[in-house]
Amino acid sequence: MSTEQQQQVWPFSVASVVEDMLQENIGTRPRGVDLVASRKAEETSLRRYEAAGWLRKTVGVVGGKDLPAEPSEEEFRLGLRSGIILCNVLNKVQPGAVPKVVEGPGDSAEVPDGAALSAFQYFENVRNFLVSIEEMGIPTFEASDLEQGGKSARVVNCILALKSYSDWKQSGGIGTWKYGGNLKLSTSGGTKPFMRKNSEPFMNSFSRACSGDPSSFDEQFNDLSEAGASRSLNVLVRAALSNKKQEEIPNIVESMLNKVMEEFERRLVSQNEQMKITAKDMEVVASPEMPLSRTSSDTRMEEETSTQINTEERCHQKGTPHEESEDQLLKQQALVERQEQDIKELKLALCSTKEGMLLLQMKHMEEFNNLGKHLHGLAHAASGYQRVLEENRRLYNQVQDLKGNIRVYCRVRPFLTGQASRFSTVDHIDEGNITIITPSKYGKEGRKSFSFNKVFGPLATQEEVFADTQPLIRSVLDGYNVCIFAYGQTGSGKTYTMTGPSELTEESLGVNYRALSDLFLLSDQRKEVIHYDISVQMLEIYNEQVRDLLATDGVNRRLEIRNSSQNGINVPEASLVTVSSPSDVLNLMNIGLRNRAVSATAMNDRSSRSHSCLTVHVQGRELTSGTVIRGSMHLVDLAGSERVDKSEVTGDRLKEAQHINRSLSALGDVIASLAQKNSHVPYRNSKLTQLLQDSLGKINQRHSISLISII
Numbered sequence: 001m002s003t004e005q006q007q008q009v010w011p012f013s014v015a016s017v018v019e020d021m022l023q024e025n026i027g028t029r030p031r032g033v034d035l036v037a038s039r040k041a042e043e044t045s046l047r048r049y050e051a052a053g054w055l056r057k058t059v060g061v062v063g064g065k066d067l068p069a070e071p072s073e074e075e076f077r078l079g080l081r082s083g084i085i086l087c088n089v090l091n092k093v094q095p096g097a098v099p100k101v102v103e104g105p106g107d108s109a110e111v112p113d114g115a116a117l118s119a120f121q122y123f124e125n126v127r128n129f130l131v132s133i134e135e136m137g138i139p140t141f142e143a144s145d146l147e148q149g150g151k152s153a154r155v156v157n158c159i160l161a162l163k164s165y166s167d168w169k170q171s172g173g174i175g176t177w178k179y180g181g182n183l184k185l186s187t188s189g190g191t192k193p194f195m196r197k198n199s200e201p202f203m204n205s206f207s208r209a210c211s212g213d214p215s216s217f218d219e220q221f222n223d224l225s226e227a228g229a230s231r232s233l234n235v236l237v238r239a240a241l242s243n244k245k246q247e248e249i250p251n252i253v254e255s256m257l258n259k260v261m262e263e264f265e266r267r268l269v270s271q272n273e274q275m276k277i278t279a280k281d282m283e284v285v286a287s288p289e290m291p292l293s294r295t296s297s298d299t300r301m302e303e304e305t306s307t308q309i310n311t312e313e314r315c316h317q318k319g320t321p322h323e324e325s326e327d328q329l330l331k332q333q334a335l336v337e338r339q340e341q342d343i344k345e346l347k348l349a350l351c352s353t354k355e356g357m358l359l360l361q362m363k364h365m366e367e368f369n370n371l372g373k374h375l376h377g378l379a380h381a382a383s384g385y386q387r388v389l390e391e392n393r394r395l396y397n398q399v400q401d402l403k404g405n406i407r408v409y410c411r412v413r414p415f416l417t418g419q420a421s422r423f424s425t426v427d428h429i430d431e432g433n434i435t436i437i438t439p440s441k442y443g444k445e446g447r448k449s450f451s452f453n454k455v456f457g458p459l460a461t462q463e464e465v466f467a468d469t470q471p472l473i474r475s476v477l478d479g480y481n482v483c484i485f486a487y488g489q490t491g492s493g494k495t496y497t498m499t500g501p502s503e504l505t506e507e508s509l510g511v512n513y514r515a516l517s518d519l520f521l522l523s524d525q526r527k528e529v530i531h532y533d534i535s536v537q538m539l540e541i542y543n544e545q546v547r548d549l550l551a552t553d554g555v556n557r558r559l560e561i562r563n564s565s566q567n568g569i570n571v572p573e574a575s576l577v578t579v580s581s582p583s584d585v586l587n588l589m590n591i592g593l594r595n596r597a598v599s600a601t602a603m604n605d606r607s608s609r610s611h612s613c614l615t616v617h618v619q620g621r622e623l624t625s626g627t628v629i630r631g632s633m634h635l636v637d638l639a640g641s642e643r644v645d646k647s648e649v650t651g652d653r654l655k656e657a658q659h660i661n662r663s664l665s666a667l668g669d670v671i672a673s674l675a676q677k678n679s680h681v682p683y684r685n686s687k688l689t690q691l692l693q694d695s696l697g698k699i700n701q702r703h704s705i706s707l708i709s710i711i
């Protein structure tokens with residue numbers, strides 16, 4: 001292993017170990033000195049001051065101007081670097097020891113380069129000094145010790161040895177010269193001082209340098225430096241063995257080598273321990289940076305763990321008490337346990353909720369099933385209810401039939417204001433019979449009785465007259481056709497009974513209003529079961545011509561009566577107005593009355609010479625079954641039935657009267673045929689019977705006729 005390689009591995013050289021051991025062995029340095037570094041440094045400084053003081057004292061302050069009295073190590077080295085002080089001191093102690101001291105650069109013109117010249121001068125002075133010192137047997141140092149710092153101890157040692165020698169010499173040179181108890185130079189039984197051989201490598205190098213060998217000065221200087229160690233060891237070995245017997249030398253050398261090896265091993269062990277400590281320190285220093293690299297890890301959990309470790313390490317580095325870490329750990333553990341307990345409770349709650357939901361679902365299913373059964377029962381009941389209703393309708397209308405499909409009522413009009421009651425021809429009224437006084441040709445009064453379904457006297461109210469007709473209104477909503485006539489001579493009160501007086505009050509409302517009010521009332525009561533659409537037509541038959549009383553265009557057109565398989569007998573060109581309330585009907589009837597032809601006659605100033613017919617069409621649709629039922633009701637105010645010969649009319653009025661009588665006669669014939677259930681009913685003999693054919697005929701299909709004959 002080379003010296004350079006050694007220095008890379010160990011901080012000390014083998015030579016230095018051997019040298020230290022030799023110095024220790026010969027008492028140069030007491031063991032344990034380097035245990036107190038400061039004490040050693042202080043001692044080193046004092047020795048350096050002593051050496052510097054002696055040099056300044058010996059060569060004079062002027063000569064030692066570059067050397068302070070108490071120089072630092074660096075000042076000491078630089079002050080002696082030129083070798084001038086050293087050579088002058090040596091010449092003072094040993095005159096002529098250095099024959100020529102190079103004092104300045106100008107003394108040598110052989111080397112042109114100033115820097116190189118200066119270094120060469122220094123080297124020459126130092127070399128001459130060292131050679132002389134070595135020849136005197138005084139401990140030397142390496143020339144390189146003055147070129148680099150940290151090696152002044154040997155220089156100091158050399159100078160103090162020289163001082164000791166000087167003191168010894170000045171004191172007369174009596175006895176044995178001793179250097180500080182460190183180095184013993186003994187004449188050993190003779191006056192001749194210890195003489196040592198010159199180091200061969202050193203001398204050879206020196207010879208080459210002086211003889212102008214082509215080798216560079218640096219090479220020579222390096223050779224000299226490498227040789228320096230062995231030369232120093234040589235001096236020490238010689239000093240250690242100088243006063244020893246020849247037979248003791250092998251044992252002494254062996255002992256010294258053992259000590260060297262022990263010291264070497266000790267230093268190695270110490271060095272290894274130091275390296276381990278240094279490595280640990282480096283790990284401790286490097287460890288805080290570790291979490292930084294871990295923080296770049298992928299998962300959040302790793303980051304948290306890393307952060308936690310980092311925190312713990314920092315706490316550890318900061319010297320956080322162990323109890324605090326344990327306390328935190330216990331808190332975290334308690335937190336985790338509580339969260340686990342919460343999770344368990346949540347799971348239990350979830351299971352409980354699931355079970356509750358299942359139970360609830362089952363209950364709902366059960367309730368749905370029960371509800372379905374209940375609905376099924378309700379549907380069955382509703383169906384039964386419908387059947388019951390149907391049966392009820394059927395029975396109801398059977399009763400109406402039993403009462404008679406054709407009902408004839410008689411109403412006696414009271415005397416009007418100004419009419420004498422003594423001229424009344426009504427003799428007696430008894431329920432359904434009325435007795436009339438008839439004048440005889442020969443002045444003898446006669447009596448004639450007539451039977452009706454019911455006879456209403458002069459005091460009968462509008463409500464009482466309508467009450468017997470009212471049951472037929474319900475039949476209309478059940479799908480039956482109803483026809484209500486008012487028959488009588490002019491002025492007998494037909495219009496009054498069917499419509500009412502000109503000034504209408506609630507009590508004076510006629511059959512038409514009351515029938516329609518009942519119709520709307522009943523349809524409203526049935527709206528949950530059946531939806532009804534009600535529409536109205538109002539026609540007039542005048543002189544065997546059909547006219548529309550609800551026409552709003554002012555044109556009194558002549559309409560045709562049609563017979564279709566779908567709608568039966570109808571007047572398609574007539575206005576058909578949908579109504580939803582009695583007031584709608586009232587408005588329409590007012591329009592019709594205004595349109596009706598009215599002309600004064602000798603018997604009645606409001607005598608009407610036309611038949612008016614208010615037709616109500618009802619269409620019902622059962623909401624559950626969708627079944628459609630249709631019914632109609634004719635409310636007819638016939639023209640006056642007076643005899644022509646008494647009406648004192650001629651011309652157009654006569655013609656009108658003739659048409660009226662003819663149509664009334666045709667109506668009578670039809671009713672008579674229906675009553676007698678003849679196979680042939682003469683509907684076509686007049687427009688009136690044609691128009692009312694569907695309502696008058698087909699008695700077996702439960703059509704009802706109510707004829708009010710008024711006298």
Ligand SMILES: Nc1ncnc2c1ncn2[C@@H]1O[C@H](COP(=O)(O)OP(=O)(O)OP(=O)(O)O)[C@@H](O)[C@H]1O
Pocket residue numbers: 412413414416458488489490491492493494495496497501502604606607608609638639640641
């Ligand atoms: N029951 C009654 N109570 C009171 N007044 C009546 C009654 N019946 C009819 N009148 C009155 O008798 C008059 C004639 O009645 P109404 O006009 O109804 O007869 P009509 O039979 O319709 O005649 P026309 O055939 O000419 O139309 C009217 O003034 C009417 O107010």
